Amino acid sequence: MEVLGLEGFGGLPMYIIPAIDLRQGKCVRLIQGEYHRQITYEDDPVKQAEQFLSAGAQWLHIVDLDGAKIGKPVNTETISAISALGKFKIEVGGGIRDEASIKEFLDMNIEHVIIGTKAVSDFEWFSEMTQKFTGRIALGLDARGSRVVTHAWTEEAPQQLLEFAVEAARLPLAAIIYTDITKDGMMTGPNLERTKAVIDAVHIPVIASGGIKEIADIKKLAELGAEAAIIGRSLYEGTLDLADAIEAAR
Numbered sequence: 001m002e003v004l005g006l007e008g009f010g011g012l013p014m015y016i017i018p019a020i021d022l023r024q025g026k027c028v029r030l031i032q033g034e035y036h037r038q039i040t041y042e043d044d045p046v047k048q049a050e051q052f053l054s055a056g057a058q059w060l061h062i063v064d065l066d067g068a069k070i071g072k073p074v075n076t077e078t079i080s081a082i083s084a085l086g087k088f089k090i091e092v093g094g095g096i097r098d099e100a101s102i103k104e105f106l107d108m109n110i111e112h113v114i115i116g117t118k119a120v121s122d123f124e125w126f127s128e129m130t131q132k133f134t135g136r137i138a139l140g141l142d143a144r145g146s147r148v149v150t151h152a153w154t155e156e157a158p159q160q161l162l163e164f165a166v167e168a169a170r171l172p173l174a175a176i177i178y179t180d181i182t183k184d185g186m187m188t189g190p191n192l193e194r195t196k197a198v199i200d201a202v203h204i205p206v207i208a209s210g211g212i213k214e215i216a217d218i219k220k221l222a223e224l225g226a227e228a229a230i231i232g233r234s235l236y237e238g239t240l241d242l243a244d245a246i247e248a249a250r
Contacts, residue, residue: 013222013249013250014218014221014222014226014227014228014229014249015058015059015227015228015229015246015249016057016218016228016229016231016242016245016246016249017057017059017060017061017091017207017228017229017230017231018052018055018057018060018061018230018231018232018235018242019060019061019062019063019209019230019231019232019235020045020048020049020052020060020061020062020063020082021062021063021065021232022045022062022063022064022065022066022075022078022079022094023038023065023066023075024066025043025045025075025078026040026041026042026043026045027040027041027042027043027044027045027048027236028040028041028065029041029232029233029236030065032181032182033142033152033181035065035069035152039233039236041236042236045078045081045082046078046081046082046085049082049085050085052235052242053085053087053088055241055242055243055246056242056243056246057088057242057246058088058089059088059089059090059091059111059228060082060088060089060090060091061090061091061209061230062079062082062090062091062092062093062094063092063093063094063114064076064079064092064093064094064095065094065152066094066095067094067095067096068093068094068095068117068151068152069095069152070095071095071097071117071151072095072097072098072101073094073095073096073101073104073105074095075094076104076108079092079105079108079110080108083108083109083110086109089111089112090109090110090111090112091110091111091112091113091114091138091177092105092110092112092113092114093113093114093115093116093138093140093177094114096113096114096115096118097115097117097118098118099129099132101113102115102129102133102136102137106133106136111136112136112137112138112174112175113133113136113137113138114137114138114139114140114177115129115137115138115139115140116139116140116141116142116150117150117151117152119139119140119168120148120150120157120159120164121150121157123167123168126139126168126171127171130171130172130173131171131172134172135172135173135174136174137173137174138173138174138175138176138177138207139165139168139173139175139176139177140177140179141161141164141165141168141176141177141178141179141198142178142179142181143161143178143179143180143181143194144156144180144181144182145161145182146160146161146162146194147159147160147161148160148161148164149181161194161197161198162197162198162201165178165198165201165202166201166202169201169202169203169204173204174205175204175205175206175207175227175228176198176202176204176205176206176207177206177207177209177230178194178195178198178206178207178208178209179209179210179230180194180195180210180211181210182210183210183211187211187212187213187233187234187237187239188211188213189211189212189213189217190208190209190210190211190212190217190220190221190229191210191211192220192221192224195208195221195224195226196224196225199224199225199226205227205228206225206226206227207226207227207228207229207230208221208224208226208228208229208230209229209230210230212229212230212231212234212240213234213239213240214234214239214240215240215244215245215248217229218245218248218249219248222248222249229245229249231245
């Protein structure tokens with residue numbers, strides 16, 4: 001299957017991005033980002049990616065959970081193997097905190113590199129990277145309520161969610177990926193109020209993540225103007241069919 005007409009974010013209508021979270025080379029989900037609350041779903045991430053492809057996925061969201069925890073990419077061989085399928089565009093995050101890591105992923109033909117912790121802790125460096133790799137960097141904006149969180153969601157930053165989003169949106173970013181960590185992996189519905197607040201505050205694409213359970217959630221996010229929705233646990237648990245979600249987003 002070829003990628004149809006997606007040259008980056010900014011197209012309509014909203015689209016669906018299935019997620020693969022990697023830990024020790026396996027597909028897992030963490031409940032609210034807590035490493036001791038792990039559910040393992042698939043031992044072969046490449047096989048999982050192929051299943052998403054067969055359901056019509058054009059993008060894939062990959063998080064290196066091991067990398068997020070230690071501060072540098074770990075599951076690069078697995079990510080490279082998925083990218084080598086050459087069938088869809090991929091965004092990757094988790095522990096990417098230096099220019100060499102960015103280049104490594106871009107050399108794998110990764111479309112967008114997601115930076116979260118380092119964007120918050122060293123905004124000057126983050127700004128420099130967005131200028132150097134224009135349109136290839138996405139901000140991973142993770143929050144607990146109105147407060148930004150970093151370091152695999154273990155530390156609370158002083159920055160406020162909306163203020164930081166507005167500041168970052170001045171940069172040549174690919175998108176802002178907003179995750180309410182209290183919703184992530186819970187399948188209780190996304191935080192619609194704060195998602196809308198982020199969308200309304202910036203002029204660049206906002207991708208919603210966390211809590212999506214069913215088709216109704218997809219439709220609500222589309223109505224808010226989200227560029228895309230990242231879906232993880234609901235696909236693995238079977239409360240949401242990927243092909244149905246893609247159709248609903250259209």
